[in-house]
Amino acid sequence: MGSQKVQSTLVGRLLELDRLVAVLDSAAGGTAGVALVGGDAGIGKTRLVTELAERAREAGFAVLTGQCAELGDALPYLPLADALRGAEGELRAALDARPVLGRLLPGSADGGPESASGLTQQQLFGSMLGFLAVRPVLLILEDLHWADQSTRDLVVFLSRMLQGEHVCVVGTYRTDDLHRRHPLRRVLAELKRLPSVTSVELGPLDRGEMTDYVAVLGGTDARVIDQVVGRAEGNPFYAEELLEAALGGCSMPDGLADLLLSRAELLSDSAQRVLRGAAVAGRKVAHDLLQEASGLDDLDFEESMREIVSRGLLRPSGDGYTFRHALLQEAVYTDLLPGERTRLHAEFARLLTAREGAAAELAHHYLAGHDLAGALAASVEAGRRAERLGAPAEAHRHFEQALGLWDRVADAERLAGSDHGRLAMRSAAAAADSGDNHRAVAQLRRLPASAEVNERLAYCLIDADDEEGAIAAAQAAVEAADEPPVLARALATYARALYWTERHDEVEALAVRALETARASGATDAETSALITLGSLAALAADIPRAKELLGCAAAERSGDLAIDLRAIFQYARVQYESGDLAEASVTVDRGLRLAHETGLDWSTFGTDLRFLRLLIHYVAGEWDAAEKVAAGFGIRAGTSAEATLSSFALFVEVARGLPAVEERLSWMEPFWSDDVLVSYMGHGLAAEHALWHGDPEGALGHVHAALDALYPHDPGVVRLGATGLWALADLGRAAEADAMLERARVPTVVGPGSGIRGPMGPEGMAWLARAEAEWHRAHGRSGTDAWRAVVEAFDFGFVYEVARSRWRLAEALLADGDREGARREWERAVETAGSLGARPLGEALAELGRRARFTAAQPGLLTGREQEVLALVAEGLPNREIGERLFIAQKTVSVHVSNILGKLGVSSRTQAAAVARREGLL
CATH class of the missing domain: 1.25.40 (Serine Threonine Protein Phosphatase 5, Tetratricopeptide repeat)
Structure with missing residues (x-):
């Protein structure tokens, strides 16, 4: 009675609800978010997220809800499978298009390879990310304190990788269940550091809220309400049970477990028998299975169920029943006598075996029922199924359980369908696939030595x-x-x-x-x-x-083997790229990206490596809009070295375009500079370029030295860092230090093949060495015209931006040599490229050079027809928005044209551009 009223009325929790709604609103606006709702058992977590779900449906979100169970740590992706069952419409079609997710649903074919694959989990994670992007979704995963490791890993993955999707993920967990070594503790600590994650802790309701709550439940007697409020200590579920006992004429026991059991003891003997069976089955149980386990005929079972349901102990759910609250199931289960518990587990094992039930659930019941042979066979099968589902941690757990039973079971090899050694190797492979390489190595070293081991x-x-x-x-x-x-x-x-x-x-x-x-x-x-x-x-x-x-x-x-196939494609594309064959590399990379996407491996190691290579090819070829689009998928927030590496890839375009995201991205990467060599090289190297564009050569030099200290002397990255360091030293006029920096930059190019370190440099590496030598001339106060001309030629294998950047320095050198016309030609070509790329820092440097050299754009043909149209409207004083409306082009396109015009005219403002245009007759 009262519980129905509670379902329609939320008492208290308005501040907590507002915080959750804010995450939902952000998701509606295209900024995905995660909320973690913690609190003691019975404190109202489910009621709060139920209210959020109603708000989400009203806002047009699809709501998917999944629940962990107490034996869920043995059942891979149990809450995800539970949630996916609710997929309808577009989401159902998206689910059907992703077989790796479909395998989680009841009744689906196992599918997948028989042997373990480290990529299966990555396929599932990538598929889930794509599935959630189909439409606005609220995904609720309840009772994460019972989640399996693979589910915990999925929550971490989604929390980090969801960026611009219309997705809100909410997880609930019991704080009173999180003992010091609970595996969820580390996950929560990791997630709560992310800005995309909102943590909501539910404390006890205050006395006024509790009084209102008990009144909503149906309490009318002031004395009873006062007793309930005093005893419940701010816990809504406890208050509900206390009031139910009081209204039913029962005394109110001191403990919650005694209180819950006091309600169960009011049932008839047959109903109590059914309830005890349901407690052994778990939080949810199918109607037919529960009836068979009870041993009652149809009429007696229906009467017992009616009695149980009417007292609010179990609720109908689909084709079965669920306990109204996990605490009730725990109380009934704990109260069972040892022999009674063993007998019921054995009965459920027998029934589930006949029904070909979930192997993990079978293993749980067999073990609890002391049937070790059945437990071994079921554990091995559960491990195999976990492999196929992409849950290596659970596969390892099940295989380890079987190995632990091996010597206690007769004919273990026949039951397992494998000898001990092969099963142990399979267990080690699963451990390695789950990221526990230390455990895998330890397990393999314990096995008898063989070629395979x-x-x-x-x-x-x-x-x-x-x-x-x-x-x-x-x-x-x-x-x-x-x-x-x-x-x-x-x-x-x-x-x-x-x-x-x-x-x-x-x-x-x-x-x-x-x-x-x-x-x-x-x-x-x-x-x-x-x-x-x-x-x-x-x-x-x-x-x-x-x-x-x-x-x-x-x-x-x-x-x-997909891992080997993707590795082969990546290495082929890498060699094509490094040898300067950009067109060939593009074709190969795109083929690899298609394979990764078709197999759900966009976020696998080689999937991300291929995307990075795709970004580099776009960047080098001057296709910067495409490069920026690829970079946008990497996100800015970094919580691990792998994510910092991904994030660093985006810096190439962002630094070169002078985008505001650079500072934020660098701040997220900085904590990982000392832990990861690649992150240090990328982060420090591009931070140095960013500092140089902003007139801070001293700061740039600090970044260069920090990155060089992290690299081996023969690492090819030393060449580019050396060239950047020499740029800074030239700006500072420190010739003596430039000599040492050049020598350091030359080291990787003198190491020949067969050394085990690296082979000869490719065209890009040699171009960076040429840049280093040209900057060395500048540091010594020389024009270095021939050196800079060599740099332009070296980068002319297709590196559009670096050719333009080198022309900038060549123009300066030619000016110093007195070749004004030659300098102007190089300057104009660099200005044209910088404008087309949107390379704002380079464009500003060229504009400054144009002002110093008194270059103008008066010569015919320097401005395109569209640029002349835009310039005329700029001279009228129109902002970009109005110019776009006049010319029927996007505001962003206008901005690009204006940047091009400023660079070509050698000016830094719109006012100066208008003045030059009038003076030179360009209007």
């Missing part, structure tokens, strides 16, 4: 940067291999382990042997891996035609 151990140790251990394990794998496919994989892994070591010269022979063995035995994954290694070796040796041939072969066919 050592090959997998070497693979894990390569990822763990244990060079010595990886080499030893790979060598042992090669020596022990007695089957050609195993030998091929061992040889390919051995070659990878040696690639960056002092034994680099041994790699080619091993890779050739791996390739021959793989082709003879049909081990396509090992064949592709060997081709990638050989192609990379050829690139290091500057044999670009051979490198392209080998990597082209690797990228042309599917090996059966």
